[in-house]
Amino acid sequence: MEKPSIEQLNNICSQVRRDIVRMVHGVQSGHPGASLGCTEFFVALYFHQMKHYKEFNIDGIGEDLFFLSNGHISPVWYSVLARSGYFSSEELSTFRKIDSRLQGHPATEEGLPGIRVASGSLGQGLSVAIGAALAKKLNNDDHTVYVLMGDGEQQEGQIWEAAMCAPHHGVDNLIASIDLNGQQIDGPTEQIMNLLDLKAKWEAFGWQVIETENGNDIQQVLSSLEKAKGLLGNGKPVLNLLRTDMGYGVDFMVGTHKWHGIAPDDDQLAAALGQLDETLGDY
């Protein structure tokens, strides 16, 4: 199948952003900020980069896998999963509501297609991704495992256990990305717990580190994912420092931790939707 053009991908991003703000508004709960900031990354992965089947199989043999470690940005993932065919976009309206498969944080319990492990309690996704990558090697399955983490999440100790583990075991079919938006719930990361030089830290742990200067430029995201892929297979995993703007696409939500975990009211929703074209049809 032909890959979508940059223009088509940007159109999908616009619809995904509409989905995000509408989902969070619809239940008056959820995390719009980093969901908006990571939209280009998710769209690039699911509509361009990854080989994946919309007929969901949890073992994912013969396809690329994605894990979301910072599970609170579930709105962007759910929207992208729906828009790429895992389930009907109508179901997005059930987000965080009773009897929904779209739990506040991603879960397997209700059987939502596309989700392979629960996440939300931070720091765990990289370890799981390493395990899945090792399983691929044992199965002689020549596909790639992707994982996204938050930058605040880098404060969790388990991340660094996993960081040590992957190069030691030669996990070179793994591309981990960190959403570097510089914000966490209580404020800017540099004030809460300064991460200092993440590039140097990950390199010191034995990773090949690449940087995506503007993670909200779909062309740049695609280029860095392509570059990351080119670095696989040589005994070392790849880390992608993905700089994004939290809240990107909705001007009053940009660049602040204040929209980490709150929902827009009716007026704010209208203002947000006024900035985002409806390209694929609202659910």
Add this chain to the structure above:
Amino acid sequence: MEKTLDTKFTYTEKKDTRSGFGDGFLEVGRKNPNVVGLCADLIGSLKMGAFQKEFPDRFFQVGIAEANMMGVAAGLTIGGKIPYTGTFANFSTGRVYDQIRQSIAYSGKNVKICASHAGLTLGEDGATHQILEDVGMMRMLPHMTVINPCDYNQTKAATIAIADYEGPVYLRFGRPKWPIFTPENQKFEIGKAWKMIDGKDVSIFATGHLVWEAVVAEALLREEGIKAEVINIHTIKPLDTEAILDSVAKTGCAVTAEEHQLNGGMGDSVAQTLVRNHPAPLEMVGVNDSFGESGKPEELLEKYGLNTANIVKAVKKVLSRK
């Protein structure tokens, strides 16, 4: 004393249950190519070395990083592997509770958490390592199966059997050399309690190392004309409530015995079953809300009230309440 007693089960050899795990692990590894192993720097203590030697590509040393080990194990199931994690019971539960809860139990992952050095009988290392709360933590988790076999042979059989069960399992075993009194190559049925000795006066529900203490207690009680029924609760969750209720319907009272805190242990589960279905007098042998300490296994079982004498005492007390 034990030798002269007419116990219904006897032994000629003592071995640690962790060796039953190690030997079972190698056997199940030969049988099932999807079985893989992970260990957090305790390969010798867990007896995982033979598997590692025979299947180096299916074994992952993860270093002293148990949280990561649980996550990697969860990930290995995606693609059909059956990971067995190995570390001490302490580091298999409390240290990594949230990792097990989210990445394994809530996610329904087919991980076998294999936990050695459980309970007081770890001995000289003392309370930092003698976990007595692990069963409680694990049985609270939805989807989790909790197994605590009684001797080398049963641990080996359980280690092999859990590979054929789809879902997370907590397998608990220990360090001391312990009588081997159950048959070699026994069939292990998860969730099916084993009535080892028939009796009519009192039901003794025991798990882990204390099953042997219960077998000895039964012989002592028989000398006094008390007919105790001994039931081996190797699977603490799911609990075989039918076996428990059938037995107590006959005997009218029960004693539980386990190497664990009374709070949250197997006895708690039995009590819940009885209270909700068939209230009957119940006495519980276990650790009463305290940490352990350094000492020899038998000294610790004596001091903390977990040996044969305590089971006999509990039986007499419960009989007086009938």
